[in-house]
Amino acid sequence: MNRVVLSALSLAAPIALAACDKAQDLDQTGPRPALPEQNQTLLPPMKIASPAGWNGAMPNVPKGFTIAPIATGLKVPRQTLVLPNGDILVSEGLGGSAPKLRPKDVIAGYIKSLGKSGTKGGDRITLLRDRDRDGKYELQTVLIDKLNAPYGMAFVGSELYIADQDALLRFPYRDGQTRIDAPGEVMTKLPANPNHHWTKSLTASADGSRLYVGIGSNSNIGERGMAVEEDRAVVWEIDRESGTHRTYASGIRNPTALAINPSTQALWAVANERDELGADLVPDYLTSVKPGAFYGWPYSYYGGHVDPRVHPQKPNMVRKAIAPDYALGSHVAALGLTFLTGGGFGGNYADGAFVGEHGSWNRRQLAGYKVVWIPFTNGRPSGKLRDFVTGFIGPEGKARGRPVGVTYDPERRALLIADDLSNTVWRVIPAR
Amino acid sequence: MKEFDLPSANPSAALIALHPLHAILLAFPVSMFPGALLADITYLNSSEMQWSNFASWLIAGALVFTGLALAWALIGMLARRAGRGWLCAILALLFVVGLVNAFQHSHDGWSSVGTTGLALSVISTVLALAAGWIGYTVSREVRA
Numbered sequence: 001m002n003r004v005v006l007s008a009l010s011l012a013a014p015i016a017l018a019a020c021d022k023a024q025d026l027d028q029t030g031p032r033p034a035l036p037e038q039n040q041t042l043l044p045p046m047k048i049a050s051p052a053g054w055n056g057a058m059p060n061v062p063k064g065f066t067i068a069p070i071a072t073g074l075k076v077p078r079q080t081l082v083l084p085n086g087d088i089l090v091s092e093g094l095g096g097s098a099p100k101l102r103p104k105d106v107i108a109g110y111i112k113s114l115g116k117s118g119t120k121g122g123d124r125i126t127l128l129r130d131r132d133r134d135g136k137y138e139l140q141t142v143l144i145d146k147l148n149a150p151y152g153m154a155f156v157g158s159e160l161y162i163a164d165q166d167a168l169l170r171f172p173y174r175d176g177q178t179r180i181d182a183p184g185e186v187m188t189k190l191p192a193n194p195n196h197h198w199t200k201s202l203t204a205s206a207d208g209s210r211l212y213v214g215i216g217s218n219s220n221i222g223e224r225g226m227a228v229e230e231d232r233a234v235v236w237e238i239d240r241e242s243g244t245h246r247t248y249a250s251g252i253r254n255p256t257a258l259a260i261n262p263s264t265q266a267l268w269a270v271a272n273e274r275d276e277l278g279a280d281l282v283p284d285y286l287t288s289v290k291p292g293a294f295y296g297w298p299y300s301y302y303g304g305h306v307d308p309r310v311h312p313q314k315p316n317m318v319r320k321a322i323a324p325d326y327a328l329g330s331h332v333a334a335l336g337l338t339f340l341t342g343g344g345f346g347g348n349y350a351d352g353a354f355v356g357e358h359g360s361w362n363r364r365q366l367a368g369y370k371v372v373w374i375p376f377t378n379g380r381p382s383g384k385l386r387d388f389v390t391g392f393i394g395p396e397g398k399a400r401g402r403p404v405g406v407t408y409d410p411e412r413r414a415l416l417i418a419d420d421l422s423n424t425v426w427r428v429i430p431a432r
Numbered sequence: 433m434k435e436f437d438l439p440s441a442n443p444s445a446a447l448i449a450l451h452p453l454h455a456i457l458l459a460f461p462v463s464m465f466p467g468a469l470l471a472d473i474t475y476l477n478s479s480e481m482q483w484s485n486f487a488s489w490l491i492a493g494a495l496v497f498t499g500l501a502l503a504w505a506l507i508g509m510l511a512r513r514a515g516r517g518w519l520c521a522i523l524a525l526l527f528v529v530g531l532v533n534a535f536q537h538s539h540d541g542w543s544s545v546g547t548t549g550l551a552l553s554v555i556s557t558v559l560a561l562a563a564g565w566i567g568y569t570v571s572r573e574v575r576a
Contacts, residue, residue: 040543042535101485103492104538223540225481276540298541309541311479 028283029385033327035302039278046108048115048361049369051421052398059401059417060391061428064347067389070130070137070416071425075122077418078199079257079336079405080425081153085175086411088128088137090418090425094121095149095165095198101224112361115399117421123147125162127178128425133412135429144171144180152202152258154211156240163200163213166192168238187243191215191231196224197272199335203258204240206265211238212248212289214255214269221274221309222298233297235269235289249289251321253297257337257405259353261288263379270334270355271324273301279363284334286355286374286381287324296321326381331360332368336406336418339376345413345430352376354388354415356403369393371403371417389417389428401426447516447571454504455568460497461526462564464490468533469553472545484544487553488537494560495530501563502527519566526559 026034061067071077074092081089100106124147129139144150144162152163160171162184169184190200190213197216204211217233218224235255237248254272261268267289273282274297282301294317296303298310303323306313328334336356344350352375357368371389374381392401401419408415415428450458468490475483502523509520533552537544545553 040539042532044538101482102488102538103534104488219540221540223481223484223544307541309539309543311542 044276049399069424070427074423080407080416082409090126091150092122093149098194098196151199154204156208163202165198197254216254251295251297256335259337262341270337275362283327285324286326294320333358335404338406338408342410354406356406449570457501461494461560464494465556465560469557522563
């Protein structure tokens with residue numbers, strides 16, 4: 001009988017290891033990514049690069065460029081914005097308050113926390129200033145504090161717009177200001193309960209009359225119930241004068257960064273797609289956001305690829321779903337987007353977009369953890385995606401940084417990268 | 433020894449009652465696994481996620497107590513070199529099936545239950561009830 005018991009127990013070990021997760025060698029970038037069969041493993045593979053310091057090391061940039069930190073000691077920097085006078089704003093925050101509904105939420109939350117810095121979000125906007133234009137930002141001061149997990153920022157006219165995790169705020173701004181004490185005016189509340197995906201991305205239309213806010217889903221794939229998904233996985237278009245909004249596009253699971261394409265003046269976004277369908281599903285994407293379009297979430301992805309986890313299913317919604325323009329790869333966690341303007345860096349980097357990839361948790365082989373370049377021609381992606389800034393994963397496989405927001409500063413021909421693991425803002429410029 | 437008049441020459445053949453604490457530990461899987469099955473059925477009928485969440489917690493709780501009841505039974509068996517081998521075996525199997533089911537229920541949406549989760553919940557329920565049947569059975573002669 002003891003033998004029966006022991007053999008029953010020995011069953012447990014291989015089952016625990018049964019979460020096979022073979023990443024295939026697929027090309028999942030570009031307009032038509034390879035989409036393999038769904039593979040829902042017993043245990044979702046979770047692998048996060050544990051943090052390690054830079055210890056004087058620097059991210060790697062292509063030949064002809066240099067990189068340097070221009071601000072350190074920040075409190076979870078997310079996005080950056082360059083003001084007309086050259087000052088750089090950095091939003092710092094860590095939001096989300098989604099309750100732990102299942103044992104899994106407790107365990108997965110713990111594992112994901114291992115890939116974070118442990119720093120408490122600053123709930124503030126920090127201003128960086130380079131007075132003598134030598135590329136060193138000697139002034140680092142808090143412009144606005146007591147915010148609620150700010151993320152997206154936009155500047156229009158003489159006003160600064162900040163997307164907190166629960167509201168879009170408007171602040172008056174004078175040129176050269178280094179401190180704003182006036183309370184922000186709430187232009188509109190933003191859906192915030194319970195904020196599974198809390199980041200509210202923000203950009204202004206080319207003429208400044210409209211603001212666009214990206215609002216992520218409240219779950220991976222509807223597992224918190226569809227009631228909390230009202231007004232989620234959408235992009236709102238907000239009238240800048242009145243604050244009224246309409247849904248501009250929907251089914252876009254987590255639109256983490258928005259930007260206006262300078263050639264076409266159309267709205268573009270990067271979005272994070274769903275997890276736990278395998279190492280090579282579903283690729284995150286970069287897309288123009290077409291007004292009124294439905295991008296599939298939660299019912300399907302890349303057009304008609306049905307997600308079986310959604311019940312009841314809605315075939316009429318699947319028929320409506322359109323595919324995004326350009327895949328970035330599965331689980332890369334694209335969180336930043338910026339277009340080059342005014343000829344960019346010239347040469348190979350004259351016309352296109354940079355995307356900040358925070359890095360994966362849902363696959364064995366790490367993906368993302370870098371900034372990539374997508375060349376554009378006539379306002380459309382026109383070639384293969386290429387690595388631009390790498391080295392965020394150190395030689396021992398530990399993460400030294402994790403890129404979030406990316407912003408191109410056309411006046412100074414510089415690319416800014418917010419790194420929320422080492423709490424740094426990096427700046428890439430052409431080498432002299 | 434004669435005054436007890438055991439029915440068998442082999443003392444292990446007589447089933448004595450479980451220690452009350454062991455019996456309480458065993459009561460959790462006996463009630464929680466069937467509870468999880470009912471929650472699963474309700475989820476599949478309603479598509480209401482909260483029922484799947486209930487099942488997840490019931491399975492997790494049942495697993496903890498199955499583990500404790502199993503450990504108690506194993507220690508008792510090894511210490512006395514006798515006892516309830518079948519109870520140990522069924523609890524061990526229940527633990528394995530329950531663990532797989534806990535992983536299954538950690539999937540998102542419909543996949544948290546589906547056909548696999550329901551089947552695993554049915555098997556766990558049968559095993560839990562069998563463990564209870566065996567665990568709570570005592571020899572009449574001993575009880576009297």
